[in-house]
Amino acid sequence: MKAPLPTVKRGPNYLRVLLEYQQNGIEWISATDIAYRLKLTPIQVRKDLALTGIAGTPKKGFMVDELIISLKEFLGWNSNTDAFLIGAGALGSALLGYKGFDENGLNIVAAFDSDPLKIGSVIHGKKVLDIKKVKTLAKKMNIHIGIITVPAEFAQSTADTLVDAGIKGIWNFSPAKLKLPDHIIIQREDLSSGFAVLSAKISKLAK
Amino acid sequence: MKAPLPTVKRGPNYLRVLLEYQQNGIEWISATDIAYRLKLTPIQVRKDLALTGIAGTPKKGFMVDELIISLKEFLGWNSNTDAFLIGAGALGSALLGYKGFDENGLNIVAAFDSDPLKIGSVIHGKKVLDIKKVKTLAKKMNIHIGIITVPAEFAQSTADTLVDAGIKGIWNFSPAKLKLPDHIIIQREDLSSGFAVLSAKISKLAK
C-alpha cells in the first residue's frame, strides 16, 4: 500500500503524543486532541489515522494502545531496525547519543571511522570500529541501513563503500547529493533547507 | 512576495551547485544542468529560478554569478544573520562545528548552557556562556534567532526564555513541539520524520 509522504512524516509525531498519553495512563484519544497538540486539523489527523487501518469510536475517539500498535505497524517500527553509523565526528556522536531513536524503531549497532585515533573508542556505549571492517560486518550482521555523518567531501566514497557492503538504505546527513544505483534508497537530512524555511518565514517570504 | 515552501527548500541546493560551478570558473549554467545534478526536472528548476526574478538566455542558460546573487537575495542570505545556540551538548557542538552555515547565511555568535562545567569553555571557536545572560546579550547584540539543542524536557522552558529575550525565530532541534506566542516563528528539525520516510521507502510504503 502506498501512503502520502506527508502522512508518513507526521507518523512519528502522532506516535510521540500517543506514547505520552499511554504513559499517563489515558486510554482514549480523539483526533481532535491529537490535532490540538500538534497544531493540525482534526480532519487531517483522522485521514492519516485511517490509513493505518484503525477504526475509532464516536464520542470517545481511538484506543491509545491499539492506535500505537497500528501506527507502529504502519511505520514498520514494530521491530527495531539495526543500522551502522559512519563518521564518528561531532554530528555522529550526537546521533549515537540521541535517546529518541529507540522508540523510533532504530537501533544504531556500531559506529565506523577511518581515523586511528577514534577507532577503538566507545561513544555513548557504541564501539567505534575501523571503516575497513564495514563490509564483512554488515554482511555478517545482516545490516541494511547506513547513516552517513562524514564531512561532505567523503560522503560519496563512504556511500559507495556502504553499497558495496550490501546496504539497502542510506540516511545521509552530509550536504552532498549522492549518486548511487537506483535500487538504493536515500534519505537526505538537509539542515540548510530547514534554515532556509526559517529565514523565509521570518522575512515573510514563504507561504 | 510569497513563494511556495518547496521552492524555498530547494533554494540552498541550487545555491550549492552554483557555488561549485563558480569555484570551477564556469560562467553559464542551464536549468537542465542544475536539474541533472539535483535529480529534478528542468521545468521545475526554471519555475523556481523564475521566482528569484532572474531571466535566462536561450541556448546558454543563466549567468552563474548573477544567479547566485539573485538566489541569495531570494533567500535573504545576502548578509549573514546572527544567532545564539542554546544547549552545548553533543548536537549543539556538532552544529557549532558545522562549516556549511557560513555560506547559508547563518552566523552562530555564541552558545549558552546551564551546566557550570560547560560555561566558560570554547567549542569550535565559540564561547559557551551562562544561559542567564541570554536576555541581556540578545538585546544588546540585537539577535533575532535562537537555535535550541537542549534535551526535549528543557526545550519549552528554553524557548520561553528566548521569547522573553526578544527572539523572533526559533530553530528547534529537540523533538518537542513548542507552544509559543503566534508572532514567534518556529522551525522544527525533525529527525524522526526523516527516518520514517527512509523506512517507509524501504518497505515501499511511501509514494
Next chain:
DNA sequence: TCTTTATCGATATAAGTATATCGTTATTCT
C-alpha cells in the same frame, strides 16, 4: 427511554505543487 452531544468516516471541494506542451529567441554551425 429519549434527546443531546462529540466524534467518526465518507464524499466533495479547494488549494498547492509538479509536469507537459509549445511558441519564442539567442547562439552556433554550415
Next chain:
DNA sequence: AGAATAACGATATACTTATATCGATAAAGA
C-alpha cells in the same frame, strides 16, 4: 546569411495534499 538547435518562459494540464461538509453512531445526560 540561413537553418538547426538548445534553452527559456508562458500557459495549460495533471497530480497530490489539505480542508470542508454532512450524515451516521455510540456514549452521556435528562
